[in-house]
Amino acid sequence: MTHDREPDRRSFLRAVGVGAAVVGFDAGSRAWATQAGADGGLGAERVPHLDGTLLTDPAALAPYADDFGHLVTGRTPSAVLLPGSVGDIAAMIRYCGPRRIDVAPRGQGHQCFGQAQVKAGLVIDMGPLHAIAVDPARRTVEVQAGAVWSAVLDACLAHGLTPPVFTDYIERSVGGTLSAGGLGGAAQHHGAQVDTVVELDVVTGTGEVVTCSAHRHAELFHAARAGLGQVGVITRAVLTLVPARARVRKYTLTYATVAELTAAQRRAVRDGRFDWLEGAAAALPGGGWQYQLEGAVYYDAAAPDDQALIGDLGFQGPPVVAEFDYRGFVDDLAPAIAYLKASGEWYDPHPWSDLLLPDAATDAYVTAAMAGLTLADVGPSGVILLYPIPRARLRTPLLRTPDSDLVFLFAVLRTAAPDPGALPAAAMLEANRALYLQAQAFGGTIYPVDSIPMTAADWRVQYGDQWSAFRAAKHRFDPHGILTPGQGIFSRPAG
Numbered sequence: 001m002t003h004d005r006e007p008d009r010r011s012f013l014r015a016v017g018v019g020a021a022v023v024g025f026d027a028g029s030r031a032w033a034t035q036a037g038a039d040g041g042l043g044a045e046r047v048p049h050l051d052g053t054l055l056t057d058p059a060a061l062a063p064y065a066d067d068f069g070h071l072v073t074g075r076t077p078s079a080v081l082l083p084g085s086v087g088d089i090a091a092m093i094r095y096c097g098p099r100r101i102d103v104a105p106r107g108q109g110h111q112c113f114g115q116a117q118v119k120a121g122l123v124i125d126m127g128p129l130h131a132i133a134v135d136p137a138r139r140t141v142e143v144q145a146g147a148v149w150s151a152v153l154d155a156c157l158a159h160g161l162t163p164p165v166f167t168d169y170i171e172r173s174v175g176g177t178l179s180a181g182g183l184g185g186a187a188q189h190h191g192a193q194v195d196t197v198v199e200l201d202v203v204t205g206t207g208e209v210v211t212c213s214a215h216r217h218a219e220l221f222h223a224a225r226a227g228l229g230q231v232g233v234i235t236r237a238v239l240t241l242v243p244a245r246a247r248v249r250k251y252t253l254t255y256a257t258v259a260e261l262t263a264a265q266r267r268a269v270r271d272g273r274f275d276w277l278e279g280a281a282a283a284l285p286g287g288g289w290q291y292q293l294e295g296a297v298y299y300d301a302a303a304p305d306d307q308a309l310i311g312d313l314g315f316q317g318p319p320v321v322a323e324f325d326y327r328g329f330v331d332d333l334a335p336a337i338a339y340l341k342a343s344g345e346w347y348d349p350h351p352w353s354d355l356l357l358p359d360a361a362t363d364a365y366v367t368a369a370m371a372g373l374t375l376a377d378v379g380p381s382g383v384i385l386l387y388p389i390p391r392a393r394l395r396t397p398l399l400r401t402p403d404s405d406l407v408f409l410f411a412v413l414r415t416a417a418p419d420p421g422a423l424p425a426a427a428m429l430e431a432n433r434a435l436y437l438q439a440q441a442f443g444g445t446i447y448p449v450d451s452i453p454m455t456a457a458d459w460r461v462q463y464g465d466q467w468s469a470f471r472a473a474k475h476r477f478d479p480h481g482i483l484t485p486g487q488g489i490f491s492r493p494a495g
């Protein structure tokens with residue numbers, strides 16, 4: 001495996017000015033003790049020897065009390081582990097468990113509701129573990145969980161291969177998306193990213209390093225994928241690959257109503273004519289919305305015949321047709337993200353709602369939801385997505401979907417701009433919850449990369465017939481109940 005990001009880590013350590021080494025945890029004050037503190041007689045219990053570094057400097061901890069949502073504050077960890085090895089993660093989890101110190105792994109921190117935060121506990125920054133090794137003969141890639149998908153893509157493209165499914169934005173960690181699911185426009189053919197996993201290494205809540213797959217330690221394999229960090233820290237994944245095509249032709253087709261969009265999407269998903277299929281709502285200048293089908297075809301030499309491909313999809317006006325090389329297509333959100341970062345909007349709060357809806361309810365529900373939404377409810381840089389995925393492709397038990405052959409992802413990705421008159425983040429969160437409760441009533445589920453306030457009862461509804469298996473796995477693999485409390489799913493066992 002290659003280690004290509006070491007300089008970043010070294011400069012980070014210099015930047016935060018890591019100083020006195022942590023030597024232990026003082027159970028009385030529930031604080032980490034540095035060499036100086038320990039020498040001062042704190043009576044701290046010594047931490048294990050580490051290949052990496054434990055940060056406790058307040059300036060170094062502050063970024064880990066925040067995430068892309070900027071909605072949850074005040075959960076500052078007591079320490080952050082920059083692991084030098086998987087053994088560091090195992091050793092620190094073994095140390096934290098009996099002391100009831102909560103632990104959360106963190107990839108790129110792109111969740112929006114504090115899911116990777118842990119007040120007064122230990123955050124494990126997976127960034128330093130980012131090695132990638134492609135096996136062209138087997139058409140697999142072996143990655144450490146801190147690697148970001150853009151780096152995985154580049155390593156695979158060097159062999160003419162690619163992971164079959166990407167999320168819309170690829171600067172995220174493999175561990176972070178495998179803990180959630182990983183949905184994108186190619187999921188209609190290949191399922192979610194979690195469905196492309198062959199094997200995982202997981203450090204459980206007892207600090208054991210377990211290699212698991214569908215045939216080996218299957219209970220852990222099924223609870224770790226889309227398991228929201230509840231049963232262990234994913235440290236390594238083996239993923240399937242497919243040949244990468246050279247070029248991509250993308251079509252954007254416009255519709256006046258939700259029902260017209262979804263009718264065209266159903267037709268296209270049924271015959272699988274596109275390699276990639278998504279859809280969105282776009283605000284009209286005078287108010288209201290129009291809808292867009294986005295479909296793409298991958299090819300090598302001969303470009304697809306446009307008329308044969310889209311002629312029967314009943315759209316309005318001229319289609320927008322764009323050409324990309326394959327990498328440019330997979331990463332086509334990069335310019336927009338660069339713009340949002342430059343304008344500062346990237347750093348505004350993100351009260352995101354992500355729902356999966358049963359086919360039969362989608363048209364009426366989304367039509368009503370859109371009638372109640374204005375640009376102010378979503379924010380100027382907000383995005384609304386609507387696209388179908390056949391349920392048979394989504395095979396990971398904990399990636400919960402409605403009981404319907406076809407499910408629609410309906411994502412209202414709001415940005416709470418600080419402008420006067422804009423809807424505040426708190427009101428957006430309330431609106432998310434209202435949308436969720438309506439969807440829950442007809443069997444809709446959340447896609448849990450969102451900021452929808454959930455109760456304990458909601459989580460039981462979310463997991464439905466998988467709830468008891470998930471809870472049993474939690475008790476078995478995280479008996480101290482220390483892992484990833486920011487998801488808010490399980491309470492800690494007594495004692």
Ligand SMILES: Cc1cc2nc3c(=O)[nH]c(=O)nc-3n(C[C@H](O)[C@H](O)[C@H](O)COP(=O)(O)OP(=O)(O)OC[C@H]3O[C@@H](n4cnc5c(N)ncnc54)[C@H](O)[C@@H]3O)c2cc1C
Nearest residue numbers: 107108109110111115167168173175176179182183229234
């Ligand atoms: C601009 C943008 C676009 C997005 N588009 C999509 C999309 O198209 N499709 C989609 O599916 N999602 C999308 N997402 C959501 C994104 O995939 C998830 O939020 C993902 O979890 C973020 O990965 P991360 O590395 O930032 O994880 P983090 O936010 O750091 O962590 C996410 C959760 O996973 C846990 N975790 C992290 N690493 C591990 C590990 N190694 N083992 C176990 N648990 C771990 C954390 O504790 C936390 O609970 C988008 C997000 C953004 C910001």
